Amino acid sequence: GQQVMQIPQYQHVQEGEDFTTYCNSSTTLSNIQWYKQRPGGHPVFLIQLVKSGEVKKQKRLTFQFGEAKKNSSLHITATQTTDVGTYFCGDPTGTASKLTFGTGTRLQVTL
Amino acid sequence: DAGITQSPRHKVTETGTPVTLRCHQTENHRYMYWYRQDPGHGLRLIHYSYGVKDTDKGEVSDGYSVSRSKTEDFLLTLESATSSQTSVYFCATRTDTDSPLHFGNGTRLTVT
Numbered sequence: 002g003q004q005v006m007q008i009p010q011y012q013h014v015q016e017g018e019d020f021t022t023y024c025n026s027s028t029t030l031s032n033i034q035w036y037k038q039r040p041g042g043h044p045v046f047l048i049q050l051v052k053s054g055e056v057k058k059q060k061r062l063t064f065q066f067g068e069a070k071k072n073s074s075l076h077i078t079a080t081q082t083t084d085v086g087t088y089f090c091g092d093p094t095g096t097a098s099k100l101t102f103g104t105g106t107r108l109q110v111t112l
Numbered sequence: 113d114a115g116i117t118q119s120p121r122h123k124v125t126e127t128g129t130p131v132t133l134r135c136h137q138t139e140n141h142r143y144m145y146w147y148r149q150d151p152g153h154g155l156r157l158i159h160y161s162y163g164v165k166d167t168d169k170g171e172v173s174d175g176y177s178v179s180r181s182k183t184e185d186f187l188l189t190l191e192s193a194t195s196s197q198t199s200v201y202f203c204a205t206r207t208d209t210d211s212p213l214h215f216g217n218g219t220r221l222t223v224t
Contacts, residue, residue, distance in 0.1 A: 032210055043202060044155070046212035089155065093210045099170065100145070100213060104154040 007090060007103035014110055020080050022106035024073040024090035031094040033066055033073045038105075039086040047075075049093070080110045115139045118203050118216035126224055131190040133219050135203030137183075143206045144186040145213070146170075146178060148199040155202070161186055193223045 004027040014020055024033065032051045036044040048057055050066035050073060057064045063076045077084055091102040115138040125131050135144065146158040147170075157170030159178040167178050175197060177189045190197055200220050204213040 034212060036213070043215040043218055044204075044213070045215070049210075049212065091213075093212075099157055099160060101157075102155045104152075 005090060005092065005101050005103040007088075007106050009106055010104065011107045012109070014080050014108070016082060016110050016112050017079050020077040020084070020108055022075050022088050022108075024075075024103050026071050026092065028071070030066075030070050030073075030092045032092065034091050034093050034100075035064060035073075035075055036089045036091065036102075037086050038089065042086075044089060047088075077108075080108070082110050082112065084108060085110050116203060116205060116214055116216040118201075118219050120219060121217065122220045124222045124224060125193050127194060128192050131193050131221065131223075133188045133201055133203075133221070135186045135188070135205075135216055137186075137203075137205045139205060139207075139214065140183060141205035141207050141214070142183075143209065144180065145204040146176075146186065146188045147202045147204065148172065148197075149202060149218075150199050158188065158201075190221075193221075195223050197221065198223045 006025050008023050034049045035047040038044040048064050053070050054068045055066040061078045065074045087105045087107045089102050089105045091100050093100050117136045119134045145160040147155045149155050156172045158176050159170055161167045161180040179187045200218050202218045203216040206213050
C-alpha cells in the first residue's frame with residue numbers, strides 16, 4: 002500500500018533560522034495537503050497542492066510539490082516561536098476516500 | 113474546528129469495559145473519520161464513513177467498531193478496552209474526497 006514518510010522526525014532550531022520538512026511517497030500522489038498541529042491541539046489544514054512542480058507561499062511558509070508528484074516540501078523562513086508544532090503531509094485521495102498521513106515532523110523553536 | 117464536537121474530552125476506563133466516543137458535526141459533511149494519534153506513529157485511520165450507514169475499515173480497525181445513523185453523528189466503540197487503546201482520538205470531517213479535513217479537539221482516552 003501507499004506509504005508516506007516525512008523527514009526529519011524532529012528538528013530543533015533557534016528562532017530566526019530556517020526550517021524544511023520533506024514528504025516522500027512510495028507512489029505517485031494525486032494531491033498533497035499539509036497540516037499543522039500545535040502542542041496539545043488538533044491538526045489544522047494549511048494548504049493543498051495539486052499540480053506537478055507547484056509552489057505556493059503563505060507569508061514565511063513555502064510549499065512545493067515535486068515534478069514527479071512523489072514528494073513535497075515545506076520551508077519556513079526565519080522561524081518564530083509560533084511555528085512550534087508538528088507538521089503533517091497527506092494525500093487526500095488515497096484509497097477509497099481515505100487520507101494517508103505522513104509520520105509528521107515535530108518542530109521546536111527556542112529563543 | 114467550529115462545528116465539530118467530540119465527547120467526552122477525557123476518559124479513564126478499566127481494561128475490559130466498553131467505551132463509546134462521540135463525534136458530532138454541524139457542517140453537513142458527508143465524510144467522517146476516526147483517527148488515533150500515538151507518539152512515533154502520527155495519525156492512523158481507524159474507521160471512516162462515506163455516508164449514513166456507510167462505513168469502512170482503516171489501517172488500525174481491530175478492536176473498534178463504528179456507527180453512523182445520522183449525518184451529524186459518528187460513534188466509535190471499543191467493545192472491550194485494552195491498554196493498547198490508550199491514545200488520543202481525533203474525529204475529522206470533510207465535504208468530498210479531496211477537500212481539507214476539519215478536526216475535532218480530540219478525546220484523550222486512558223485504559224488502566
